[in-house]
Amino acid sequence: MKVKEKRMIKSYPGKRTPITNDNFENNLNYRIKKDGVNLKYLLNKTTLLKINLVRLVNFLSNVCLDIHFFIRKRKGFTSVPCLHPFTRLEFVVGGVVRNCCSHHTKVQSVGNIKYKTIEQIWNGKEIIRFRKRLLLGQTKKTCMPNCPRFFSPPNSIREINTNVNEGALLYDDIRTGRVKLIIHPLWFNLANSTVCNLKCTMCGPAYKRGHLNGDIPGYVKKTHENLRRYFDKRITLYLTGNGDPLARKDTRELLQNFDDKKYNKVTFEILTNGLLFQPRMWEKIKHNNYNWVNISIDAATKETFEKIRYGGNWEQLMKALEVFKKAKEEGKFRNVIINMTVMRSNFREIPQFIKMARGMGFKSFLTKIRGKWENENFFESNDVETIQELKTVLANPDIYGDDVHMVELTKYVPQKFRSRLHNFGLTFMHTPYFLMRSNVDSRS
């Protein structure tokens, strides 16, 4: 009988024998007798067994998901906890593609630009599984409980603006449970570089810079080339970097050379430290269509700003804020939002920060610091005294209004003020503005 040779092991010194069911046991007995138990060999077997078990469990869980989804789909869907896997793609370092921020999702990758095109990733098996779980409401398997999405109710699909073609297609995809979407991605986040002009106290990429080269030029180039195919469609390009968008040559050039007449359905949104938005730069990029801009400042005083935003200069920031203020007054931005990552060094400046934003006609957005960062994170270390002091700072009625969003900090706000905190579209902040009826209505 012909023996099928799959793997070979060394059974006798100098001689190789194929493993078959018949000789496997003899072989093992021989080795145990001769060498004692060959631990490495047994370990390999156990690892293989474990891997196969994990595969089996995954396979069974996917089969269950498919059956559950097939049954549920017949009723149709009227709401979804989050639209991100139906609308957006986020490009991060190393070519990885996700649907949302790494801190808010358990699905850390839906593909890699190294191996696949945007089109393949958009309707690939990972993202389809994510969409199915969301439609079934299985968010525990896909999302972190701290995701700001969970501070608002699920999106009713009636909120989708079906007066635009993209909205109508998306509505129909979701309503019918068509998880292989007809609609193309509508919102792209370019967070695939760590290049930055600052080195902020609490910023992960800033500290990894120098040790880890987050920018793989080939992947970034491939992403940009692939993205161009979408420029004639109605899309939003969200420029964040994982560093700063204007510190990156490629995104600077993209903004400067973008043909806004030819590609007039493309809108930009920007998350930046703002410092490089000086008058000369703004002149070169202001021709584009912008939706909103979010400027991370983290302070209300020069001293705190220059301590946290290491490498930054307060006077330069003030000049940049004037650029944003003027641009907003001219109607170039629907919203200008300034951002504070709340930590030990800045929490006492919250009221002053909000006042500063109001003085310029901007909104304020406050979030909690993540990670340890030299004793800055008093939330994580559960520093009761400082948390109490934060609560006292937040017991100031002048802070509140519909121009302030506090996301996870809401829990430190006195109950009587919570109703005055307004979600100024956070739900849809990362959803293209034209997709939401409320956004379109509020603009008109």
Ligand SMILES: C[S@@+](CC[C@H](N)C(=O)[O-])C[C@H]1O[C@@H](n2cnc3c(N)ncnc32)[C@H](O)[C@@H]1O
């Ligand atoms: C990584 S930055 C990239 C965009 C831009 N350079 C900026 O500063 O806004 C994006 C946002 O993450 C915030 N951030 C950085 N480190 C953080 C941390 N440890 N915890 C929470 N937010 C953080 C920044 O304040 C900023 O608002």
Ligand code: SF4
């Ligand atoms: S400006 Fe943004 S990316 Fe740069 S170091 Fe600061 S937080 Fe990080």
